[in-house]
Amino acid sequence: MNELPVSACFSPSIDTDAQSMLKMLLRTIRDIKNGGEMGFSSVLRRSFSVRSRTVVDMGDKDGELRVFMVAGEVSGDSIASRLMASLKKLSPLPIRFSGVGGPRMSKEGLESLFPMEDISVMGIWELLPHLNKFRVRLKETIEGAILFQPHVVVTVDSKGFSFRLLKQLRARYGWQELNGPLHFHYVAPSFWAWKGGEARLKGLANFVDHILCILPNEEAVCKLNGLDATFVGHPVLEDIFEFNLGKQASPHDLKIEGNSEDFRRKYALSSEVASLEGAAVISLLPGSRLQEVIRMLSIFAHTFDQLKDSIPELITVIHVAPNKHVENYIDGVIRKWPVPAILIPGGHQHLKYDAFSASRIALCTSGTVAMELQLARLPCVIAYRAHILTEWYIQYKAKIPYISLPNILTDSAIIPEALFQACTPTNLASLLMKLMHNKGLQEEQIVAAENVIKLLFPSERIINNLEEQMEWKFPNCTPSMIAASTILRHVKS
Template sequence: MSKEGLESLFPMEDISVMGMWELLPHLNKFRVRLKETIEGAILFRPHVVVTVDSKGFSFRLLKQLRARYGWQESNGPLHFHYVAPSFWAWKGGEARLKGLANFVDHILCILPNEEAVCKLNGLDATFVGHPVLEDIVEFNLGKQASPHDLKIEGNSEDFRRKYALSPGAAVISLLPGSRLQEVIRMLSIFSRAFDQLKDSIPELITVIHVASNQHVENYIDGVIHKWPVPAILIPGGHQHLKYDAFSASTIALCTSGTVAMELQLARLPCVVAYRAHILTEWYIQYKAKIPYISLPNILTDSAIIPEALFQACTPTNLASLLMKLMHNKRLQEEQIVAAENVIKLLFPSERIINLEEQMEWKFPNFTPSMIASSTILSHVKS
């Protein structure tokens, strides 16, 4: 959206907070931003309202817009929400879909099982594919994606040459998160884990991937001088450099999130970690109905990717998991094979075939964003 010229009313970092109790200090800011957004939408008088994830914010926005205008389906804007509520993750999760049809006209789903369940609960829905697949087109400069080339191969030699890495350097990619609160929490744990690894892995190099978040960038710049091993910082928004770094890495360590799917695209074996406020952790453990937190494990229903969660996310445990993965080729290969299947699950090949047959115009590629856009435009046209 930014590339197409849309400008945000406020920095997205203002509402980029995860957790239950972590939200409390930010509630007043959220109320202010929500009011600003509602007023902005009313002034703009859109034909279509598209909300993206952030359900707590987005659903309040859609409810209040519909209430403020009293819009009817015949003459009001259509409401689209991108990313279905994660009903599959929580006890009684399908109840979260009840009543959504009152203020959401269409759900754009990123997982293959979500469309059918949404429709069973009275919601129009379309499976558009996981947004991580956008990276394929951006990396390959417009090459059409297909189920046969759903992989990104960076240039390991270029990366090693660029940063003058020795042939014997052991490179681990580190992805600490995209939100400041999680980066502060996770980076200290990761630092102590690498402090334990530095004597066991000769020539250990950490490549730290920094999210495109000014608060995160400033924080990492301020603490990197204390990092226990040599580190290379990769700024956000540099797709080729990021995947070149993945290619040059043997394994990765990441905070749970979308980055786990980027590692799947690169076929880079990893360990997933997550800590939160103790009350948030308790709530998740009480309400969750699945034993995994990373999407590859959820989709395959197996612990193919090692996870260090909550109280188990300690420097010692992380160091042990990384050592084991670093020196076990069989475990690495198992993750690589599983990644092939996971990415294919997230690619809406049947949807693309249908679009190619039905569309009056052709797109250069059928990425999730293009499928989502065509779905919205088709509804508006009809």
């Protein structure tokens, strides 16, 4: 099969199966509203009643739905927690969770088998020192899943751990001739980024029943390779719904405006810092995994050391990921930070976007945060370094020239990227100074951000159609709700 060009891989569309699924979901909610609270369970049961066995049918005989979920990173913890909340809203049965996750999943009712940070390792050679612990935790997770006897297993991102888990689970159930659970994986592997990536999709169908995709054309490519999939929208869009909760929202409100004045008052920052020509507040997002934070924060410290002479009123706002190891490390490093710094604890959405609003620009390690900065319309520079052998492997295997999703989606270097050997303090300082003093470059990023966010959403035509036919408002069409409905309605073959 001919490879699709990068620009074709991200057309903003959603196929008819996904439209039908959304319509059924919204019709169910409308029926519940019309039927009143007493009819909640019966309406949902009727909605999920089909000739074949859906996930709900599987749990019905046990009087509960057991869902085993695994997330290995901060972003995965966020995605999984929202999915858990949506499953609880939509399921006509009580749901019991088990698995591996972080603090946000814990708030939704998960008691993690072990700390999520134990499997939060990215890279090839970076994994080697942790390989034994990785194997032990994988075995514990497999045993925990079998003991839990789930109807559904959902893994979120972290493909190295997730796919090993799903493959070995499927094998274990096969050996014991047991009727195993359905396997869902949330966040498709980045097959579009790697040489031969699409070819490797075919093998996933042996142990993954359904992929929940977060980029538009991933669904079509997965299906072409025999892998059932649904495009549910990008998880970062959930920030819009949560931030604008209670406000009048529409499909046009694809951005988040924090309160810069509240942030300045909270941290006793003079308003002059924002207006003085030689002053700047720069948001710094060093990453969520301890390994990358250790590597990147050293580079960033030297970068700000170079900037302080050119920007005498420089303040760094450091966003700390909700990872206890990262928190402890940054607490130690900050004592020797070259310029005044404010630490923003992870998990505080409003405070994070208030800080973005008070910042002139941002410097971040490549990751999900790049999309959050797009929502905030905050111009940024993206940086990344890895083990030298991992960098060599990426350069050899990658088929696209960019690492950040905004640049990949637009197929252009709208956001400056300083990668691998180019990720030096001198280069970063130069890029930041250029961005800070060039309004044209800032405006290019802001304009591009609006287009990027639109690509991650079902089209406005589809949303308007759903609002008109189902009498359900736009903010309820969240990625996690679509994902939850996809899981609950999935028919086991």
